[in-house]
Amino acid sequence: MRQKPLAFLGYGVRIPGGYDDFAGVDVKDRVAVIARTLPDLDAFAHLPRGERSLLARLKRLEAAKAAAVLVLEDGPVRPLLREEGPVKLDIPVLSVSAEALGTACGDLRARLMAIKDTGRPASQDFIYAPWTTLTLKLKLRREEAQVPNVVAVIPGRDPKLRKEFIVLGAHMDHLGLGERHSMGGAEGRGQVHPGADDNASGTALVVELARELKKARPRRSILLMHFGGEEEGLLGSNHWVQHPTHPLESVKFMLNFDMVGRLDPAAPKLMMGGLGAPKAALEAARKLAPEGFAISVDVGAAVGGSDHMSFSQAKIPTFFFFTGIHGEYHRPTDTADRINFAGLAKLAAYGRTLALDLANADTLPAFDPETAKVAMKGDGGPMRIAFGTLPDYADNPKGFRINGVSKGSTAETIGLQAGDIITGFGGRPVKSIYDFMDALGAHKPGDKALIQWLRGDQTMQAEATLKGRS
Structure with missing residues (x-):
């Protein structure tokens, strides 16, 4: 348990030669108080987008040796999560309301209003006011859990080629109650996120392909995979690549299906990526599409960060299938009633055609390092x-x-x-x-x-x- 003095630093913004919440305040070993939401100020007009994020401002305070940070909310307190991934800092950060702080920093709303009115900082160091200290008692607990991968095999019929594998994969996890990565805002967190498109659609499609390909008896063997932990960083696919159930060199191609349930019935268009696949292989795959089925081919990683990336990094060529981002992405409204089931069946038929084309070919396209470059x-x-x-x-x-x-x-x-x-x-x-x-x-x-x-x-x-x- 430690007591630390408070310091109000406006929005935690520092622009060289311009607006500076840090001017005149030594934040070292203080508990910094900053507002979460940046106002629309001329003073902030040239602030780079990367410097506007809460995480960037928290990092700046960490670099200035702040003891902790209180993030002042303009509404109810909420989790301090960055939608792209977990916040990683070495100092405590807490979400608080102005009411919770009371008068410890004076009238905070008045200070913030002064910044908005004048466009100038209104920071204040309270080091000399002994009553403006904060007592922090933190108990941190790291929780670990195991998540499964589900793997099945359809043995090939060719005595030689059956030792080679085509992987058909989809991740089977989603966001649960949306405590991490939800796009539904404060209202969405705590609600069930069904993940009908992301990625029950891909999971169901792989099950359907398993049923169809078992009857077709392809020459090469088929590995069917449902991955866990994709939303937390491709954990399941990365683990399988590092600890494969079959020799990695025997895996010759990987097809990944992620968010494939929202095909537009008026203009059916499938986005297809080819990370590590030669351009000629992508073009050949497009020619196998059924009539009236438009395919947008994107060489490299521009389409989707999903489990195919783990295989591409292992020098295995991949195809990735995706019907597009929509307003229900990572929200509680990604429900089954929004799925285009007829379109999903059509995509499954196309997936079957592609899988059999690869599994029955005399030779397969080799890994292409040029198309495997990740466009970060x-x-x-x-x-x-x-x-x-x-x-x-x-x-x-x-x-x-x-x-x-x-x-x-x-x-x-x-x-x-x-x-x-x-x-x-x-x-x-x-x-x-x-x-x-x-x-x-x-x-x-x-x-x-x-x-x-x-x-x-x-x-x-x-x-x-x-x-x-x-």
């Missing part, structure tokens, strides 16, 4: 830097773990290897893939950046000259 994006848009890491999407308490590096990349040049955990990039701490993406987005081609990482118990670092994307 940061808060500011598409990345300008090509660094060459293959990400491990699972949460890691030490930093951003990588599954490998691309040949000839900057990451390979400085000596990074599979299993390394990146902890720093260009002076920024890296605690997650989101930190890593933000750090990449802050640089331009030609910049030099110090990269720090862990390899087992060893701490390593190297300076890298960053390259642009070709």
